[in-house]
Amino acid sequence: MGKMRLREKLLCNIQNDKTLFAVIARSEATKQSQRERKIASSRQFGTRNDELLETVIARNEVTKQSKKGEILHRPEKLGLTMKKDPTMLLRWQNLKRSYNFFSLIIFLTLSLFIVACSSDTKTTPTETAGTPVKVANPAETSLIDYMxxxxxxxxxxxxxxxxxxQGFIQKxxxxxxxYVNAGDVVFQVITKEAYATDSLQVKLSDEVFSGIVNIKSKTSGVLTExxxxxxxxxxxxxxxxVISNPNSLAVLLNVPYQHISKIRLNSSCILVFPNGKEIKGIVSKSLPSVDPVSQTQTFLIDFVDGKNIPANLNLEVKIPxxxxxxxxxxxxxxxxxxxxxxxxxxxxxxxxSTAxxxxxxxxxxxxTLVQIINPKLLLTDKIIVDGAYGLPDTAKVVVRH
Structure with missing residues (x-):
């Protein structure tokens, strides 16, 4: 019995060892197959990497040479032929077409820019240089101050x-x-008695006075009323x-009493009419009275050219x-x-160019003129007379001639 048990035990151990060896063998076979697959895949991957590496290097060379302008005309220099790499040759052809297109666009853009700049240069100098102005030199002259x-x-x-x-105006x-001359008949007046007799058709046999009176002018002149x-x-x-003598036209000057001292008899003056006309006059007389309302004294001014000047015309008189x-x-x-x-x-x-x-x-x-007291100007100074409005200090200007 003891031997049988021992034998069974040994057989069991041997069976277990065989099983263990089988497991180990299968495990080693699995590892070997995995190792072989890894080696095969790594070889295949290495080949692809080499191909990609060569492609990247070729592309870099294409880029460098395209910048220099060589690859566009001599692709065989890098060996990019249809036999070796048709994909790279196709890429090169696309690159060449793109380069030509962008070159044309850049050329047209530069041309338009140059034309625009050349057209702007014709108009911008006056704009950028300054404001157009006119200048004049100061003058030295005699200046009169008037009131x-x-x-x-x-x-x-x-x-x-x-x-x-007393009667009725008949004519x-x-x-x-x-114009009326001295002695001309101006009116004919009939008395009311004669007018009544004529209306009653009563005839006086021994009439001495007819009742009709002619009224004549005593002086020559123009009938104004x-x-x-x-x-x-x-x-x-x-x-x-009223008959007025045109040759007697005169100017009555009304001067406030506080300015009487500035008016001198027989001194010259300037008469300014409403239409801008100016003529010379002379202060000839002064009236010895003052207006009670305006407190002005009246002076009489004579002038030579008095033709076609009406009466009651308001004037401006400038007294130096x-x-x-x-x-x-x-x-x-x-x-x-x-x-x-x-x-x-x-x-x-x-x-x-600076003002x-x-x-x-x-x-x-x-x-038209203004006297400059300060500062002292030179006759050679240039003063802006047109275009100075709104200009700041040290403004840039362009002088127009």
Missing amino acids: SFNANTVFMKKEIVRSTF VYKNIGD LNFNVGDFVSDGEQLA VNVIKNAIVVPKSAVQSDETLTNFWIMKLIND VKTIITKGIEND
Whole structure:
């Protein structure tokens, strides 16, 4: 019994060892097959890597040579032929077409840019160089300071035609504006008694006075007023018309009493008419009275050229009060000011293209010129007379000739 058990035990151990050996053999076979598959796959992968590496190197060479412009014309230099690598040759052909297309685009863009720049250069110099302006030099001249007063024209010689009888106006021989000579009949007046007799058709046998009176002018002149017409009833001594002598036209100057000292008799003056016409006059007389309302004294001004000037015309009279010789003046258009008219300046050129703001002190001025007291300007200085409005200090300008 003991031997049998031992034998069975040994057989069991041997069976177990065979099983173990079989497992180990299978395991080794599996490992060997895995090892062989790895080696095969690594060989295949290495071949692909080599191919990819060669492709990358070839592409880098193509890129380098394309930058130099050589690959586009000599692809055989790198051995890129259809036999060795048809894919790379196709890529090279696509690259060449793309290069030619982009070269054309770049060429057209550069051409348009050059044309645009050349056209801009014709217009931009005046824009970038500065503001177009006109300049002038200061001048030295005599300047007169005037004071202005109001005046009006009047006829100094007038005849008032009056009725010498009470009655009705039967005829009017002149109209307004007609020239009347001394002794001309202007009106015919019939007395009311004669008018009544004529209306009753009563005839007087021994009549000495017919009742009709002719009214004549005593002076020559123009009929400027006509107060009655035919059929009007007038009283004895009533004003019928006014005859004015055109040669007696004069100017009455009204001067406020505080400025009387500035008016000198027999001094010259300038008469400015509403239409801008100017003529010279002379202060000839002063009236010894003052208007109670306006407190102005009246002066009489004579002038030579009085033709076609009507009466009752309002004028401006400029009286010279100060004369400055050798005054440095600039055109009035060159002077600028602020909103409050307290600060004044001009734009003076310091070189051919730069203008600086120069604060000035004004003196007297007239319609076109302004005296510059400070600073002292030279006759060779260049002052902007047109285009200076709104320019800042040290502005860039272009002088127009």
